[in-house]
Amino acid sequence: MENKNQSKKGRKKLFLYFFLVILVFVVAECGVFFDEVDPVTEESTVKAGDTLTSVLHTNFKSYGDKLGLHLVAGILAPKSWKAGEHTKMYFESSITTGVQSMEIIPANELAAYANGLNWPEAVKAKLGFGSNTSSDLEWIIFWSTNTFDIGSNQFPTADITIKVKTGPENLQYKRGYFLSESIDAFTTPGAGDSYAAGFFTNCFTVTDGEGEMVDYCNPKIGIGEPSNATIDDILTIKYDGDLDVSELKNQDEIYLCAKAYTSSNQTIEVCSQLSDAKLKRAGLNKWRVDLWPRKFFSLQAGQELTKIEYYFTDKTGNMKTGFSNTDVPFKYTFKCL
Template structure:
C-alpha cells in the first residue's frame, strides 16, 4: 500500500531541521511521496520497506545536520538489532545508525518534559499508534550529516530491512513511522511542526513457533499487559466491555474468575466476589476496567512453585454472566513467558 503525505512548513525565523537525510535549514518543505511495505510475512522473514521522499529548501545560509527516523514495532522483534536503513539521494548516499537509549531527545523542556530519551519521548507524543496492546517500542535512527543550500530540491529513498517476529510469535501489528529533526525534535510552534508521523495498515506475521498470536490491531475484550511477563512481574488484567458485543456491556462492576497452572501441573482457582477480584473502571462510564496483580501473591503459590499459564473469565457480581475469549464459552488464556 502507498501512503501519500505532504507537509508544508512556514518560513521559520529560527533554524528548522529539514527532516530528510539530516538537513537543518531556516525554511524548507518535505514530502513523503510513497511508502511501500508488505502486509503479510512469515516469522523470521526480513521484509523490505521503501520510503520515497522529496525535500525543498528555500533559505540561506546553508546548514548541516542529521535526520531522526523512528519506527514503531513489537518489543519482541528487537528492532535495534534487526533493522538496517540505507538511503540514496541526489545529495548523496548513506546509512542510518541506531540511537542508544542513553541519548536525551532534542526538543528542550517544552517538547521533551523530563529530559526523556528518544523512544520514551516518541511514546509520550505518539503512544502506540493505531494499535491496542502496549508491548510496542519506538526504535530510533539517525542519518549522517548532509549540507543543503537555498532553492534546492532533493529526491531520495530510504531502504529499510526489518526482520519480523524475532520472539517467535505470530502477530498482527500496525507499524508506524516518525521523521523529525535531530536538532529540534518534536517541536510545534507558531512557525510550524517539526515532525511528521504516519501510519500503515495491519501487517500479519504468521508461522510462529510459540502457538501464540498477539493481535495488536484489533480491540480486545480481555488482555493482560504486558503480554509477555512472568509470574513474578506485576501484570494488568484489562477488560474492555465495549470492544465487542457481550452481555457485560453496561455493567458497573466486573470481576475476575480464573485458574492458574503451575510448572508441576497443580491448578489453583480464584473464584470469589471480593475486592481481590474486582476490576476498577478506568473512567466512569467508559466500560474499560483493569486490575493490577502480582500473580504469585494473587494465586498464593509457594516460593518453590512457578506459574506457567492462566485461563480466566470476567463475570458480573452475581456470577450469572461470564464473558470469555471473543465472547465465547472459551476462557481468555495467557502464558507466562518473557519472550
C-alpha cells in the same frame, strides 16, 4: 485620462505581484514528507525470528538554509522484539554518494522543541501507537551518523532502509514509521509544513512462531499485557466495556475469574470476588487489574505456569463475559524464564 489609465494598470500589476508573492508563501511547503504515491515499501508478512525489511521513500523541502542537520527516522515495534538491539537503518539520498549510515539516538538526547522529552517520548506523545489496541509497543528512533546541509530551494529525496529482527511469537500489529530532522523536529509547523511526519500501515502478521496469535490490530474485550510476561512479571489484564454487549459493562464492580495451568498439568482456579481480583477503572468503560501470577495463584516452590484462561464477572458471579461476548474464556500464554 491616459495617465490615469496607466496609473490604474500600474496599480493592478503591483497588486498582482504582491498577490503572487503571498500565494507562494501560502502554498510553499517546508520540512520532511513521505512520498505521496509510494510512501513505504514493505513486506505484508514475515516468519518469526526473521528480519523484516522496510524502505521509506521520503523527500525534503527547504526555503531557507538548513545547516548541520541529522536525518531522523523511526519504527514502531512490539517491546518483545527488543528492537533497540536488533534494528539497523541506513539511507541513500540525492545529495549524498553511496549508502549513509544511521545510529540509534542516545536516550539522553532531547528532541528539539519537545518540551524536554527525548526522541522516543516525543514521537509517542505526537503519534501514540496509531490505531493499535495495545500499549505493549515502543518507538525506536535513529538518526544519520553524519550531519548534512540543505540549501534554500533545495529539494532532496532519500530512501531509508529499516531492517529489524522480529520476535519469536505469532503476532500482528499495524507498523508505524516516523520521519523528521534534528533542527526543527517538533516545532509547531506552519500551514502545509511538516517537520515530524508519521505513517501507519495496515495489519502486518508474523507467522510460524510460538503460541497463539497476539493481535494488536483488532479491538478486544479482554487482553493481557505485556504479551511476553513470565510468572514473575506484573501482568495487566484489561477489560474494554465499550466492546461488551452484555450488562456487565454497566456494573460498578467487575472481577477477574481465572484458571491457571501448570507445567505438570495441574489447574489452579481463582474465581472469587476478592480484592486481588477486582478490576480498577482506567477510563470511561475501561478497567484493569495488575497481578503477580506467582502470588495471585499461590504457587508453591517449583510450580510453573504455562497459560491462564479467564473471563470477567460481576460481584454476584452470575454475569460472565468471555472471548467475543461468549462463555469461551480468554487465553494468555506465559513465556519461559
